[in-house]
Amino acid sequence: xxxxxxAAAVAALLAPVAASAKEMTFASWGGAYQEAIRKxxxxxxxxxxxxxxxxxxxxxxxxxxxxxxxxxxxxxxxTGGGGGLMRGVKLGxxxxxxxxxxxxxxxxxxxxxxxxIPSEIFSTLIGYSTxxxxxxxxxxxxxADFWDxxxxxxxxxxxxxxxxxxxxxxxxxxxxxxxxxxxxSTEAGLKRALxxxxxxxxxxxVWWSSGAQPVQALGxxxxxxxxxWNGRFQAGIDSKLPIxxxxxxxxxxVGFFMIPKGAPNKAEAVAFLNYMVKPENNARLSEYxxxxxxxxxxxxxxxxxxxxxxxxxxxRLKNALFLDIEWWAENGAKVTEAYKTMLKE
Numbered sequence: 001x002x003x004x005x006x007a008a009a010v011a012a013l014l015a016p017v018a019a020s021a022k023e024m025t026f027a028s029w030g031g032a033y034q035e036a037i038r039k040x041x042x043x044x045x046x047x048x049x050x051x052x053x054x055x056x057x058x059x060x061x062x063x064x065x066x067x068x069x070x071x072x073x074x075x076x077x078x079t080g081g082g083g084g085l086m087r088g089v090k091l092g093x094x095x096x097x098x099x100x101x102x103x104x105x106x107x108x109x110x111x112x113x114x115x116x117i118p119s120e121i122f123s124t125l126i127g128y129s130t131x132x133x134x135x136x137x138x139x140x141x142x143x144a145d146f147w148d149x150x151x152x153x154x155x156x157x158x159x160x161x162x163x164x165x166x167x168x169x170x171x172x173x174x175x176x177x178x179x180x181x182x183x184x185s186t187e188a189g190l191k192r193a194l195x196x197x198x199x200x201x202x203x204x205x206v207w208w209s210s211g212a213q214p215v216q217a218l219g220x221x222x223x224x225x226x227x228x229w230n231g232r233f234q235a236g237i238d239s240k241l242p243i244x245x246x247x248x249x250x251x252x253x254v255g256f257f258m259i260p261k262g263a264p265n266k267a268e269a270v271a272f273l274n275y276m277v278k279p280e281n282n283a284r285l286s287e288y289x290x291x292x293x294x295x296x297x298x299x300x301x302x303x304x305x306x307x308x309x310x311x312x313x314x315x316r317l318k319n320a321l322f323l324d325i326e327w328w329a330e331n332g333a334k335v336t337e338a339y340k341t342m343l344k345e
Contacts, residue, residue, distance in 0.1 A: 023052040024076040024268035027059040031212065032235055036288035037079075037119075044284075045275045051268050061087045064260050068093050073262040076269040079119065082325030083163055083332060085256045089115050090329060095259040095266070102273045106295045110322060116256035117273045119282075120291035123311035123320070124164040124253070126246040127214060127233040129154075132224035133244075141248040143172035146225055147200055154224030155205035157214045158197070162339035163328060164251045167321060168227060169196035171249060177321045184327070190335065194342050207343060218243050230311050234290035252311055253323045254294065286310055 026042060028034040034057065042053045059078035065088075067073040080088070088094050094115040099105070102117055111118040126146050132154055133139045140152050146168070158165055170180050170189070173196050183189035205223050208214050214226035215236040226233075230250070236243045257276065259269045275281055279297035286292065286302055292312030293299065299307065307313055311320075328335075 021052075022050065022265070022268050023054065024265040024272060025054045025056060025074055026077045026272070027056040027075040028079040029059075030057040033211075033231070033289060036285055036291075039288050040284040041272075041276050041281065044281075045272055048275070049271060051271065053272070060084070061091070061093070064088060064093050065091055068261050071262055073260050073264065075260055076263040076265045077257050077272055078260060079255060079257055080116075081163075081253050081255060082323055083328050085113065085116050085258060086325050086329035087332070088258065093258075093261060095261055095263070097259065097270075097273070101270050102277060104277060106279060106297050107277065108294055108296070111254045111294045113256065116258045117277050118294040119255045119257050119276060120285055120289075121252050121254055121294060121312040122291045123230045123250040124168070124227060125230055125233075125250040125311075126225060127218055127228050127236075127243050128152075128225045128246065129218050129221065129223075130242045130244050131221070139244070139246070140225060141246050143168045143249050144174075145246070146227065147172045147196065149200070149203050152225065154203075155222065156200065156203050157206040157208050157217045157223045157226045157228075158200075158204055159227065160207040160209050160343065162335050163332075164253075164323060165197060165227065166190070166193040166335060166339070167251055167323070168249075169193040171321070172196060177319075180321060181324050181327050184335075185331070190338065194338060197339075198342055198345070215241065215243070231290045234309050247311075247316055248319060250311055250316065250320050251323055252317070252320050254325075255291070 028037060046053050059075060061084055064078060096114055097117060104112055107118055126140055128140050140146060145152055166184060167180050170183055170193050175183050184193060206213060206217050211229050211232045214228035215232050217223040218226055219236060219241040230245060233243055233245050257273055259266060263269055279295050280301050282293045282295055283298035283301035286306055290309045292310040
């Protein structure tokens with residue numbers, strides 16, 4: 001009898017501990033980006049909240065849809081760009097996040113979304129080899145320069161997906177920034193963009209599918225210019241690779257964190273999102289990767305030296321064309337099919 005009482009007492013002591021153990025699973029895209037998120041947000045959040053965060057990678061739309069459709073969701077927070085967000089919204093894969101759940105009134109209005117919390121701003125722009133184009137001569141500054149193989153000879157690398165490339169092609173062809181999406185919305189405008197890219201194909205050595213590829217191609221000398229992400233280029237610069245970026249034109253995008261429908265630890269996911277988007281916490285990501293904050297209040301926590309490497313300073317945004325994720329949600333499938341067909345020609 002005494003043994004039974006002791007066993008019951010032990011069980012009573014352990015039960016509340018098990019019940020209070022909080023955890024969640026976060027899925028992103030691995031590499032330097034996920035490492036930066038871990039250092040900036042996951043580790044300090046876990047320390048502050050006591051919530052254990054498991055990590056996974058590869059949260060593409062197909063995987064999330066399979067989980068939601070089979071009611072076997074194991075991820076609580078997933079990350080993605082505007083395209084991934086809007087594809088998921090269209091398929092009904094994400095929970096709606098209301099202001100009562102996560103406070104976002106300090107976030108840049110253009111970055112807010114009902115189904116996601118913006119995490120950072122990154123840009124597609126030109127990275128170029130400083131060996132090929134040193135400061136003693138002309139250096140590329142605009143998308144028109146990217147296409148000018150007479151003035152800036154040498155191989156290029158471009159993404160194997162059309163987002164940002166068709167925009168850059170029209171800007172290079174002289175379309176005003178304000179008219180890019182209006183132009184792309186016409187058959188003639190899309191053809192104009194694809195023809196511009198088609199003309200450059202003989203000079204494209206790599207159609208990249210991973211953000212690390214353009215940095216590696218520039219570092220190895222396989223190409224002299226790349227259309228890629230500023231954070232990846234900055235990582236190459238920090239590693240002493242002969243790379244510089246052209247800031248005169250850029251296409252910024254917003255990174256987002258979403259909660260898949262049926263996430264098993266929704267309360268913990270909401271707590272994590274609230275932590276991540278607080279201005280002083282949001283600023284911290286830029287210490288580890290050259291992506292800008294989504295709230296102006298965060299700049300007070302970023303030193304001037306680091307701010308000089310980020311894409312979302314007020315000065316740089318003056319010449320920026322934000323990726324229109326609503327436009328891509330409507331037109332992405334058609335443009336992607338046309339782009340892939342053009343690549344196979």
